[in-house]
Amino acid sequence: MVKGITRQVVLVKSPDPRLFEEAIFIVREETAAREGVSDQQVLKEARRAADGYLKRSRAWNRRLERLPAPLWAAAGALAASAGWAVWLLLL
Secondary structure: OOOOOOOOEEEEEOOOOOOOOEEEEEOOHHHHHOOOOOHHHHHHHHHHHHHHHHHHHHHHHHHHHHOOHHHHHHHHHHHHHHHHHHHHHHO
């Protein structure tokens, strides 16, 4: 649905196109109307937010990739056993 509202947005191209092409940030009306805030400052903050998201995402994926396969198998077996135990106790 499209409404008749005009908003200012900032598009930030991704440095890593495997995750996403671009990020869209909607600028607050107060920020756009406030004097002393330049376009460069808004763009810099949007880039900083996008970079922070990418860094958090990569760090989490690297931690998960380091876990060996037998540990994943043991975790799955433990979860399945716990599920069955709960199911049997409820019957």
